Amino acid sequence: MIKKKKRELQAKLKELMTLADRDRIDISEEISKLREKISGGEDPLARTWATVQLARHSDRPTTLDLINRVADCFLELHGDRAFSDDPALVGGIGMLDGIPVTFLGHQKGRNLKENIKRNYGMAHPEGYRKALRLARQAEKFGRPIITFIDTPGAYPGIASEERGIGEAIARNLKVFSTLTTPIICVIVGEGGSGGALGIGVGDQVFILENAVYSVISPEGCASILLKDAGKARDAAHLLKLTAPDLFRFGVIDGIIPEPAGGAQNDLLATAAAIKERLRKELSVLRRIPISQLLKSRGKRLQNFGEFRETARAPEERTANKFLARLRETVISRFPS
Amino acid sequence: MKLNRLSRYLPFHFRRRKAPRKEVPFPAKERGIVKKRHQCPFCHRHIEGGELERNLFVCPDCSHHFQLTPWERIRFLIDPGSFQETEKGIASLNPIDFPGYDDKIRRMMNITGLDEAVITGIGSINGKKTALAVMSFQFMGGSMGSVVGEKIARIMLTGVGRNLPVIIFTASGGARMQEGIFSLMQMAKTSHAAARLEEAGIPLFIVLTDPTMGGVTASFAMLGDVTLAEPGALIGFAGPRVIEGTIKQKLPESFQRSEFLLKKGFIDLIVERKELRPTLSYLIETHSRGGIR
Numbered sequence: 078m079i080k081k082k083k084r085e086l087q088a089k090l091k092e093l094m095t096l097a098d099r100d101r102i103d104i105s106e107e108i109s110k111l112r113e114k115i116s117g118g119e120d121p122l123a124r125t126w127a128t129v130q131l132a133r134h135s136d137r138p139t140t141l142d143l144i145n146r147v148a149d150c151f152l153e154l155h156g157d158r159a160f161s162d163d164p165a166l167v168g169g170i171g172m173l174d175g176i177p178v179t180f181l182g183h184q185k186g187r188n189l190k191e192n193i194k195r196n197y198g199m200a201h202p203e204g205y206r207k208a209l210r211l212a213r214q215a216e217k218f219g220r221p222i223i224t225f226i227d228t229p230g231a232y233p234g235i236a237s238e239e240r241g242i243g244e245a246i247a248r249n250l251k252v253f254s255t256l257t258t259p260i261i262c263v264i265v266g267e268g269g270s271g272g273a274l275g276i277g278v279g280d281q282v283f284i285l286e287n288a289v290y291s292v293i294s295p296e297g298c299a300s301i302l303l304k305d306a307g308k309a310r311d312a313a314h315l316l317k318l319t320a321p322d323l324f325r326f327g328v329i330d331g332i333i334p335e336p337a338g339g340a341q342n343d344l345l346a347t348a349a350a351i352k353e354r355l356r357k358e359l360s361v362l363r364r365i366p367i368s369q370l371l372k373s374r375g376k377r378l379q380n381f382g383e384f385r386e387t388a389r390a391p392e393e394r395t396a397n398k399f400l401a402r403l404r405e406t407v408i409s410r411f412p413s
Numbered sequence: 414m415k416l417n418r419l420s421r422y423l424p425f426h427f428r429r430r431k432a433p434r435k436e437v438p439f440p441a442k443e444r445g446i447v448k449k450r451h452q453c454p455f456c457h458r459h460i461e462g463g464e465l466e467r468n469l470f471v472c473p474d475c476s477h478h479f480q481l482t483p484w485e486r487i488r489f490l491i492d493p494g495s496f497q498e499t500e501k502g503i504a505s506l507n508p509i510d511f512p513g514y515d516d517k518i519r520r521m522m523n524i525t526g527l528d529e530a531v532i533t534g535i536g537s538i539n540g541k542k543t544a545l546a547v548m549s550f551q552f553m554g555g556s557m558g559s560v561v562g563e564k565i566a567r568i569m570l571t572g573v574g575r576n577l578p579v580i581i582f583t584a585s586g587g588a589r590m591q592e593g594i595f596s597l598m599q600m601a602k603t604s605h606a607a608a609r610l611e612e613a614g615i616p617l618f619i620v621l622t623d624p625t626m627g628g629v630t631a632s633f634a635m636l637g638d639v640t641l642a643e644p645g646a647l648i649g650f651a652g653p654r655v656i657e658g659t660i661k662q663k664l665p666e667s668f669q670r671s672e673f674l675l676k677k678g679f680i681d682l683i684v685e686r687k688e689l690r691p692t693l694s695y696l697i698e699t700h701s702r703g704g705i706r
Contacts, residue, residue: 231631231650231651233650233651233656234656234659234660235656235660235668237650237651238650238651238668238669239677241677241678241679242631242650242651243630243635243649243650244635246600246631246650247604247630247632247635247636248636250600250601250604250605250631250632251607251608252608254608255608255612270588270597270628271588271597271600271627271628271650274600277601278601291593291597292588292592292594292596292597292628293588293590297655298590315509316590316593316594317593317594318593322509326509326595328594328595328598375609378598379566379602379605379606381559381562381595381598381599381601382558382559382560382563382595382599382602383506383559383595384504384505384559384563385503385504386503386504401497
């Protein structure tokens with residue numbers, strides 16, 4: 078019964094979308110309403126999957142769309158100075174409220190042609206090395222860094238491995254964690270695994286309402302853990318990759334609301350919401366002395382993780398220490 | 414048998430209860446993988462367990478390096494009696510309520526006799542004290558969850574606190590998916606700990622063993638001051654099957670092996686297992702004499 082109704086609704090949605098495409102009329106509100114109806118408040122599995130699909134929506138604002146609306150002006154810079162320029166990860170200098178800021182972000186395309194150029198937002202090592210170069214440059218000139226994360230993951234290919242994608246991401250994690258300038262990260266679409274984290278270490282991390290952030294794609298998790306690549310919906314639900322979940326876990330510092338139905342419906346409103354948040358956070362972060370900022374960034378990183386620690390009895394600890402010291406002195410006195 | 418069948422009708426406390434089936438752990442003495450006979454997966458030669466062990470689990474013919482359990486690794490590397498395990502009391506939770514994760518952990522603990530996929534501690538190599546972490550591929554593919562990340566970060570910070578060089582043996586399939594976003598964050602945590610080591614001027618030596626993939630490769634495993642690898646180890650970010658899926662081609666056997674990484678310039682040296690002890694000892698020695706400052 079419910080399934081039948083859902084199928085009917087989906088058919089209607091499809092019809093509306095083709096109509097909208099053909100006649101170029103704006104009925105996005107109706108579409109989003111229908112979508113909500115389909116995903117329905119009751120079924121959490123469907124709701125999570127709807128979020129994943131919104132995060133991957135082909136009309137979702139891309140990083141350059143957002144940068145150009147968030148910043149007062151923007152100049153893109155290219156190249157990693159070692160191998161080449163990666164169009165899947167863009168960066169440059171912009172102005173935000175009269176403050177020079179370095180922007181970094183994964184860039185997806187809007188259509189097939191663009192996506193081939195941008196490699197669907199999947200960066201190669203040179204992309205991460207460009208990000209590193211621009212981040213160091215920002216540090217040198219005391220510019221805050223703002224990153225926009227939107228990638229399915231780092232590119233899994235031969236060239237990528239040959240040029241050390243693992244090393245490139247690792248170096249970024251290490252350097253970003255001690256960079257002497259404020260860093261704000263915003264997950265604007267898909268936050269896919271190490272590829273996302275490669276520019277995702279910062280003082281404050283925000284996420285758009287319908288963006289997702291996960292250690293592995295739902296499809297990957299389904300095929301590895303559930304042994305069935307078709308179970309991506311279940312995997313998405315199990316991975317707890319939506320904004321409210323991440324906020325509950327303390328991985329994310331805040332959720333930036335999207336216009337009704339998703340960011341694809343209103344680029345300007347989305348950009349305005351992001352800008353508002355960035356402006357507020359920047360004014361706070363810029364006032365914190367850099368040593369204190371680094372300390373709290375390090376603390377934030379060290380606190381990630383959930384585990385149980387069985388407290389050792391204090392006398393055991395002291396006894397162990399005493400024994401260890403005894404052993405050391407004995408060994409140092411009698412080396413043989 | 415008869416009694417058992419009848420006992421179904423008896424009141425509960427008269428029934429004979431089945432003893433819970435125990436999973437057979439590795440021999441407690443070694444916690445190792447010594448079998449009577451092994452077969453080399455490369456040259457297919459049959460090797461006696463004792464002979465293989467004497468040869469540090471390296472095939473005498475084709476010098477294929479078998480995977481080691483962490484305790485064997487420690488036994489082969491560290492001066493006898495000098496190893497002291499640290500951070501033993503940290504146990505996993507199920508932070509994203511992944512179904513079956515608690516059971517899996519418990520089963521893994523029974524089978525391997527380990528608490529988690531990494532052992533950390535302090536020991537000596539040729540009398541030179543060092544902080545050490547050894548990962549175990551046998552424990553859930555050596556995957557990095559909150560506990561592994563925490564233990565690795567802590568042993569690095571111990572190195573900072575006690576002014577000891579840090580050696581990490583990696584063996585991992587990557588991040589632990591069952592811990593969701595928390596496992597991803599361990600990459601950031603361990604890399605930050607590596608940054609702290611660098612600030613303090615403490616050397617970090619990484620030994621990549623078969624296999625080291627995914628989130629471990631993309632964090633501390635590639636951040637060593639000197640990065641060594643065992644011969645023939647599989648090292649990379651994306652797994653070969655994933656890459657084959659993207660490019661729709663079969664990959665050559667040599668792809669993502671130690672020799673490949675050496676050629677591409679991502680590791681310093683390939684070291685045979687029997688040379689590891691003298692090599693690490695030399696590295697500690699050369700890094701403990703102060704430079705010109």
